[in-house]
Amino acid sequence: MSRPLSPHLTWYKPQITSTLSILHRFTGIVLALGAVALSWWVAAVAIGGETYAGTAWLYTSIAGQIVLFGWTLALAFHLSNGIRHLFWDAGIGFDMPTVNRSGIAVLVMTALLTLAVWLIVLLA
Amino acid sequence: MNDKGKNRQDDAPAKASEKTSAVDASSAQKSADDSAVDSHNEAREKQPANDHQDDDAGEDGNEVIKVERTPTSPALLSQLRHSNHYHQARGLGAGRAGAATFRVQRLTAMALIPLAIWFAVSVVRMSTASQAAAAAWLAWPVNAVIMALFIVIALRHAVIGLQIILEDYVHHEGLRAVCVLVVKAIGLLLGVGAVAALIHLAL
Amino acid sequence: MAELRLPKNSRVQEGKHWKHEGDSDNLKTFRIYRYDPARDALPRMDTYSLDLDDCGPMVLDAILKIIDEIDPSIALRRSCREGVCGSCAMNINGTNQLACLCHIDDLGEGPVRLSPLPHLDVIKDLVGDLRRLYAQYESIEPWLKNDQAEPERERLQLPEDRDKVDEDSKCILCFCCATSCPSYWWTGDKFLGPAILLQAHRWLVDSRDDRTGERLDALDDTFKLYRCHTIMNCTSACPKGLNPSKAIADTKRMLARRR
Numbered sequence: 001m002s003r004p005l006s007p008h009l010t011w012y013k014p015q016i017t018s019t020l021s022i023l024h025r026f027t028g029i030v031l032a033l034g035a036v037a038l039s040w041w042v043a044a045v046a047i048g049g050e051t052y053a054g055t056a057w058l059y060t061s062i063a064g065q066i067v068l069f070g071w072t073l074a075l076a077f078h079l080s081n082g083i084r085h086l087f088w089d090a091g092i093g094f095d096m097p098t099v100n101r102s103g104i105a106v107l108v109m110t111a112l113l114t115l116a117v118w119l120i121v122l123l124a
Numbered sequence: 125m126n127d128k129g130k131n132r133q134d135d136a137p138a139k140a141s142e143k144t145s146a147v148d149a150s151s152a153q154k155s156a157d158d159s160a161v162d163s164h165n166e167a168r169e170k171q172p173a174n175d176h177q178d179d180d181a182g183e184d185g186n187e188v189i190k191v192e193r194t195p196t197s198p199a200l201l202s203q204l205r206h207s208n209h210y211h212q213a214r215g216l217g218a219g220r221a222g223a224a225t226f227r228v229q230r231l232t233a234m235a236l237i238p239l240a241i242w243f244a245v246s247v248v249r250m251s252t253a254s255q256a257a258a259a260a261w262l263a264w265p266v267n268a269v270i271m272a273l274f275i276v277i278a279l280r281h282a283v284i285g286l287q288i289i290l291e292d293y294v295h296h297e298g299l300r301a302v303c304v305l306v307v308k309a310i311g312l313l314l315g316v317g318a319v320a321a322l323i324h325l326a327l
Numbered sequence: 328m329a330e331l332r333l334p335k336n337s338r339v340q341e342g343k344h345w346k347h348e349g350d351s352d353n354l355k356t357f358r359i360y361r362y363d364p365a366r367d368a369l370p371r372m373d374t375y376s377l378d379l380d381d382c383g384p385m386v387l388d389a390i391l392k393i394i395d396e397i398d399p400s401i402a403l404r405r406s407c408r409e410g411v412c413g414s415c416a417m418n419i420n421g422t423n424q425l426a427c428l429c430h431i432d433d434l435g436e437g438p439v440r441l442s443p444l445p446h447l448d449v450i451k452d453l454v455g456d457l458r459r460l461y462a463q464y465e466s467i468e469p470w471l472k473n474d475q476a477e478p479e480r481e482r483l484q485l486p487e488d489r490d491k492v493d494e495d496s497k498c499i500l501c502f503c504c505a506t507s508c509p510s511y512w513w514t515g516d517k518f519l520g521p522a523i524l525l526q527a528h529r530w531l532v533d534s535r536d537d538r539t540g541e542r543l544d545a546l547d548d549t550f551k552l553y554r555c556h557t558i559m560n561c562t563s564a565c566p567k568g569l570n571p572s573k574a575i576a577d578t579k580r581m582l583a584r585r586r
């Protein structure tokens with residue numbers, strides 16, 4: 001006899017905690033894909049010629065720049081939330097009010113970091 | 125409430141031994157002094173006719189032999205199911221690799237904080253550079269070393285991270301092993317390729 | 328693969344609407360998950376209207392009143408009605424809580440939705456199958472293991488050592504935490520989950536227990552312990568205000584320190 005499984009994911013009220021956590025995971029995957037793109041870029045510089053021209057064209061296209069922006073955004077979030085993770089691993093910041101506050105701090109820091117990176121890039 | 129906690133502690137060992145005996149009984153049905161086995165034997169003794177038919181089945185094949193399946197008592201079934209749960213909860217024991225992986229993941233994360241900030245600023249800027257400029261920039265030893273460190277450490281960190289994600293969602297053990305292997309192979313390939321490219325540029 | 332969707336036999340149907348007789352301006356709607364293995368192929372949501380004017384303040388009061396006055400067939404677990412037995416844990420409006428400690432007024436406007444603790448096999452209505460959790464509890468050997476000579480009376484503890492187990496030992500094993508944990512949903516067959524890991528931690532920090540190393544050995548496993556990604560749904564669900572994710576982080580730190 002197979003019994004039904006009680007409702008879970010779709011019935012559970014989204015928590016700030018679990019939402020940020022799944023974002024950490026998602027951005028981790030985005031960064032990993034970015035690492036592939038980065039390794040390719042380094043290789044392309046070394047190979048030069050047509051290969052570099054093609055890569056540069058792709059990376060500097062509008063779509064490429066949007067993806068690059070998304071990637072820095074992901075990095076900023078993963079970095080900020082990663083630091084929050086490291087504090088937790090050290091046993092710091094576990095009570096719920098602090099958890100919620102540090103979650104908001106992560107979002108603010110993500111926005112600031114992303115802005116800072118692109119300001120430096122655009123001004124330089 | 126403390127009393128309650130204490131009760132739980134006290135009868136836990138007793139419960140455990142009860143359940144273990146149920147497991148033993150199902151695997152070694154010979155030991156006659158166990159209650160779980162008794163119920164089986166009793167049920168069999170009630171049907172001597174069936175046993176007899178079994179014996180001469182080979183001589184005349186005309187007779188239709190029906191051996192009724194003995195229904196197992198619900199109490200025994202639920203006892204055995206519980207011991208199954210217990211058996212599964214213990215699984216194959218601890219893999220002893222969790223803590224090591226965890227440490228590498230945290231150490232690489234710490235190393236990546238400064239590296240990632242350096243990287244974000246410098247490389248987004250380089251993405252629009254000409255090949256000559258980019259090559260010159262990467263050929264500068266400080267840049268080359270930091271870049272190599274960043275790529276290798278980020279790949280190490282990412283491979284562990286992706287392996288953890290696969291362990292969460294891919295439950296088929298064989299498929300998971302293949303996926304993890306593929307991720308590791310790609311990571312290794314990218315790392316070796318990127319470092320080789322950097323050495324090539326620096327020389 | 329982890330099943331993110333409910334299997335076919337678990338999709339919840341619209342059930343019966345029980346009409347309220349008589350009039351009152353303090354009606355509250357309760358939507359309750361119903362499943363009877365003897366009759367139903369699929370679970371459903373039944374809807375009840377209850378007059379809150381002569382009803383106790385807690386969700387448990389409301390359920391018992393519905394059983395008394397409208398529909399006696401609803402199954403649930405409860406005992407103490409004051410948050411110490413841990414049996415009335417269920418999902419209330421999307422979060423896991425004890426029905427006996429949950430004020431109806433705190434749930435705001437709109438209907439109240441009750442369902443069993445998430446991702447368990449449903450035995451009947453609001454009763455989920457907890458056997459795996461009990462077996463996992465047993466697997467961490469939650470009893471004192473001491474190698475020293477037995478004392479005349481009880482084994483004594485310094486007050487500051489007792490403080491270390493104080494919080495963990497307030498756990499009532501209601502499993503609000505374990506069944507709120509996404510990691511436990513996907514890998515609960517191997518992951519011990521927050522409730523059990525909190526209990527494991529309770530024995531790790533007990534000054535009277537001499538098998539700390541052995542207990543840590545048994546937890547050093549990618550699945551048993553390290554499926555916890557510090558999502559913290561557990562801590563926000565615990566009705567006793569305990570902190571399973573902190574206990575888990577503490578355990579991970581103990582393991583990291585051994586190297």
Ligand code: HEM
Nearest residue numbers: 025028029031032082083085233236240278282285286556
């Ligand atoms: C390019 C760089 C990076 C890549 C490709 C990357 C990738 C990943 C991936 C795929 C995961 C697994 C996510 C999961 O388990 O849900 C992960 C986890 C993690 N990352 Fe990164 N990451 C990068 C940079 C960083 C940085 C700069 C930090 C710094 C603080 C960091 C901290 C962490 C931590 C603490 C975890 C573990 C989270 C957990 O236990 O669930 N990562 N990363």
Ligand code: SF4
Nearest residue numbers: 508555558559561572
């Ligand atoms: S902190 Fe760990 S145990 Fe708690 S909900 Fe998150 S993953 Fe589950």
Ligand code: SF4
Nearest residue numbers: 498499501502504565
């Ligand atoms: S830690 Fe809290 S939520 Fe979890 S079982 Fe114990 S009392 Fe319940």
Ligand code: FES
Nearest residue numbers: 407408413415427
């Ligand atoms: S009835 Fe005991 S905790 Fe709710």
